[in-house]
Amino acid sequence: MAVHEFDAVIVGAGGAGLYAAMELGRSADLRVAVLSKLYPTRSHTGAAQGGIGAALGNMEEDHWEWHMFDTVKGGDYLTDQDAAEILCREAVETIYDLEHMGLPFDRTPDGRIAQRRFGGHTHHFGQGPVRRACHAADRTGHMILQTLYQQCLRHDVRFFNEFQVLDLLIEDGVACGVVAWEILTGELHTFHARAVMFATGGWGRIYKVTSNAHTLTGDGAAICWRRGIPLEDMEFYQFHPTGIYRLGILMSEAARGEGAVLRNRYGERFMERYSPTLLDLAPRDIIARAMLTEIREGRGIDGKDYLYLDFTHLAREVLEEKLPEITSFARTYLGIDPQREPVPVQPTAHYAMGGIPTDVWGRVVVDEKNTVLPGLYAAGECACVSVHGANRLGTNSLVDILVFGRRAGRDMARYLREAKLVPVAHNPTSNAREQIERLLASRGNERVAAIRDELGQAMMDYCGIFRNGADLCRMLQILGELRERYARIQLFDRGRVFNQDLLEAWELGCLLDVAEATVRSALHRTESRGAHMREDYPKRDDENWLKHTLLYRKPDGTFEFRYKPVVITRFPPQERRY
C-alpha cells in the first residue's frame, strides 16, 4: 500500500478541479495532486458545447444584475441569491482570466469575445433574449478543459491519472485525505493531505437516456454521503430538451440560440403556446415539460416519443461555422444533414442541480447552520452552492465550475497557510479494501450491467420529468430490489490489472446511492418547482417549501431530512412566466 503526502488533493479533473489546482499551483508554493479516474482531458467538461454566460456586454448592453435575475428566476427562486450574485459578478473577471490564459474564444469583428443568445438569458429583467454566452464554436467546454489542463501542466500540478477514489478520510472532524485505487495495478493508495476537494461531476447515468458520459456515476457525492455529509436538493434533476432521439447525445441549446426551432408532428412551433416571450429559448424545465406534453397528447412525430429540432431555415454557414460539432453528430449518428432534414430529439437527463452542500468558497457545510467541515471542499456539478436552485440556466454550469472552482482554489490556498496536517487513522484503507473485497468475493448470479440498465429505465419511468407519489414509492421499492440483487453480483474479472469489471461494479454502488437520495428527496418535496414537477402537487408552495432539502443517511441505515432557508437578497419570489 502506497502512502502519499500533499498539501491539497483534488479529486476530479474537469473544469472545477483543474481551475482550483491551477490556482493553488500558480499562487503559492504548494504541493497539489489531482486524481482522476480518467485522463484529465477526457473529463466531461469537454463535452459542453454552447457557451459561458457572462455579462461582458460585447454585443449589446448587458449587466451582471440582469444575469443574476435570470439565474434566480430560472432557478424558480430556490437559488441562494448571495451565491448567484457572486456567480454573475465574478463570471466577468473569470472570463477575462481564461482569455488571458489563452482560451480561444470566437471574436467580434473588433477583436472582442463574441457572445450569443441562450435559453433564459434576458435583458432588462426578462424583457427579451440577450447575447451573453461567450463561445468557441460549439466546443466551448473542450477549449476550457484544454486551456486549464495546459495551465496546470505549466504550474507543475501533479496528476494521478486513472486513479479511482473510493473513500474520504475524516479524523476529529477534519478532512485529511482520500483512499484511491490505481486502476492500472489494482493497488490501494492513501493520499494524506491538509485539504481535500471533490470535483467529480454529476450522475446522469442513473437515467437510461442521458447526455452524460459513462463514467458520470456520482462517485464524489456518494462517498461524502456515506461519510455522513448530507446531500442538498437532490430532487432537482435537469432534463435537457434536445438530446438526439434514443442516444441522448446533446444538441446544444446554442442551436436554438442561433435560430433553430422545435416542431411537432404537424410542423407547429409549439413553444409559441407555452412561452410566448422567449419561445424556444425558454428555460430547460419549461421546454422539456412542453415537449413531454406534446408527446403525451399525441403530437410527437408519427405519434411517437420524439419531436423535431428544425435547422432547415438556417444558412449553411451558421451550421458549419457556429455549430460544426452538432452538425457532425447528426451526420455521424443519424446520417442526417441538419440543413436539409430536421433532427429527431427527446429530453435527455443532463444535470444535477443538487449535490454536496457548500458555501460560496467551496467549503463543504454539513448542516442547516452552514457549519464548515474543515479541510473539505467541493465544486462543480457534484456540489450545491446553490446557484442553480430548482433549475439551472444554460451556460451556468460552466460559469459555476469556473467561478467556484477558482474560489475553492483561492480559499484552499488561504486555509493552507494555517492548517495543520491531521494524522490519518491507523489503518486508513480498511473501509476501501472491504468494499473491493466484498465485490470480488461475491458469488451470486446477478450481472452489474443488467442491474444498471434496469435502474436507468426505472428512473426514466418513475422519477423523470413528471413525477407523482405513487410512482416515486414504486421507485423506492425497485431500488430496494436492485440493492438486494447488487449484493448477489458475479464479476467476470477478478484480476488486478485494469479490472474495469470491478470498477463498474463499484460505480453501480454509487449510482444506487445517488438514485436513492434523488428519489427520497423527490418524494419528500410535495410541491412543484423548477425541474421538480409533481403531478399530485402541481403548484409551487412558497409557504411550506421555499427551503433547501438536506438528506442524511445515518450509520444505522435510516434517513433524516433537514431544511436550510433560501438566501434572498435582491429579488423576492414572484410567479415565473416567460
Next chain:
Amino acid sequence: MKATIRIKRFNPERDRRPYWAEYEVPVDPFDRVLDALHYIKWNLDGTLALRRSCAHGICGSDAMLINGRNRLACKVLIKDLGPRITVEPLRGLPVIKDLVVDMEPFFRKYRAVMPWLINDEPPPPRERLQTPQERARYEDTTKCILCAICTTACPIYWGTGEFLGPAALVAAHRFVFDSRDRATKERLDILADRSGAFRCRTVFNCTDACPQGIEITKAIQELKQAIVLSRS
C-alpha cells in the same frame, strides 16, 4: 442483424502473448462499434478492457485500430464496416491489457512542446484583442482531443519513438500561430530538433485518420516553414 467482432486480446496476468477472440453480437446498423464492444463486455466477457467515456467522439478515450484503421470506437457505425469487424489496440504504444495501451509516452511528447500560452506581459483589464482573422489562423489545431490516433498512425513514429509525432506538433502549431503567444522562438527551437517537425515525411496518415478532421500534415508543413523563416 449479427456482426462478428474479432478482438486482439491480451491479459498480462494470464497470457504470454496476444491472441484473437471472436464474438457474435446482435447489432443495429446504426450502432457504434463501441456499442458492440459494450455488448461483449457486459454480456459475454467482462474481462475485456477498453477505455471509453463520453461515447460521442469528444473525450478521445476509445481510439483503437478498427478494420486496420485508427478510429474512435464511438464514432464509427457498424453499417459503415459491414458484419465482420476486427479490433486491435493502437500500434506504437505498449499494450497494457486488451485494447488499453500505455498513454504516458504520448503525453510526454505533448508536454515537451510547452503546450500552454506564454505571454508574461501584464494583461489588459479586459480581454486581449484578437481579430477573427488572427483567431482563424490557429482554429484548426484547437480541435485536437489528444486521442493519439494521428501519432499512432504515423509510420515515422512507429520507426522511431524519438519523433515528437503529429499530435505534439498540432499542439505546438496551436500556440505558434496564436497572435497572443510570445514564446514562438523557444517552441520553434524545440521543433527544429532532430526529433521534431522535419522528421515528418508528409505521408498524410495522420490527416486521413484524424477524427476531428484537422489538416495535420498542412499544420506540420506550416511549422517547418516557420522554422526555416525564423532562421533565415
